[in-house]
Amino acid sequence: MNQHDVIILGAGASGLWAALTAAKRGRKVLVVDHARKAGRKILIAGGGKCNFTNIELSAANYHCKNRHFCKSALARFTPWHMVEYLSLHDIPWEEREHSQLFCTRSAEDITYALYNDCLEENVRFLFSEQITSVQKNDDLFDVTVTGGRHSAPSLIVALGGSAWPQVGATDAGYKLARQFGHKIIPTFPALVPLMMPSNWKCKNLSGIALPVSISCNKKQYTENMLFTHKGISGPVVLQISAHWKKGDALEIDFLPHASLETLLEESGSTLLLKTVLKRTFPERLAVALIPSELGEKQIAQLSKKDLLALHAAIHAFKVTPTGTEGLKKAEATGGGVDTDSISSKTMESKLCQGLYFTGEVLDVLGDLGGFNLHWAWASGNAAGESV
Structure with missing residues (x-):
């Protein structure tokens, strides 16, 4: 069995940011995804230009059963953190109407930067892997994928919501949450015609x-x-x-x-x-x-x-x-893992020590305009700082 400090399920926006944040703190990180490459939703966000944040962002732009849940993570990771990240990588960006920030060239710029930063921090990636089993034995999570078994004391579920199934989105994150006793707020297609x-x-x-x-x-x-x-x-x-x-x-x-x-x-x-x-x-x-x-x-x-x-x-x-028009045309998924049983500071489960949930799998829905992608960064950052 391969031993790691942190296993992250999902190589999307929140999974990549959590991986990079944890690896910079010296953690040995493994990221598993059934896709062939990282950041598939990032690549098509904002018409391929990635509406990566919104400078007028506040907790009021998010809808959640617990309306205070987002405040801590958003306060510690602001739009200017993303602007700084893009500037460090010489990624050009522009402000459009309603304070939306987009990459000038392509969403690939952000995906490439995040993925390569993770590699430089020795994050290990396993792509095209199906998760067949997740169990917790004593203090370790045992994750079995098609290519073998891996274990770690910390597990981050960054599997996203069910919107955009045509790019690989599934309900796997909700099933995993239920397995560990979490309630799911009924999901629905959101930001949809x-x-x-x-x-x-x-x-x-x-x-x-x-x-x-x-x-x-x-x-x-x-x-x-x-x-x-x-x-x-x-x-x-x-x-x-x-x-x-x-x-x-x-x-x-x-x-x-x-x-x-x-x-x-x-x-x-x-x-x-x-x-x-x-x-x-x-x-x-x-x-x-x-x-x-x-x-x-x-x-x-x-x-x-x-x-x-x-x-x-x-x-x-x-x-x-x-x-x-359903999940195929929805830009996000409403509902998700009930935040009453999640720490708003760390994204850690209150029901199972060492288990974390980030991004769209949670019952957090942002308005249109870069808010959902920013939640992915902010929640990934919160988990990455804690594992």
């Missing part, structure tokens, strides 16, 4: 994009929305999807930065309503939102009832999605 009823008013608008505001369950986001063949997508939809549950209605404001009433007043009394709306919205959307008989009226002919109906259609459009 939503599907709409086949008979909804906007079913033939695929390809149209515009800024909107969407509200659901006391949460509201304003950003671009894209109509798709199946429903709606775009940043604002991905954000609100984290708060939507089956059966919930969405309220969409198609004119979030202006008032319809003011728009009509400024357009003059003789213009037809359809003329005004076609100047304001893409024509197909304008036609879909209002009844044709209303569109033929002049502004001055609109009754109070007409104006109320218009306000509801433009500023408070209600629709109930039929579902999400």
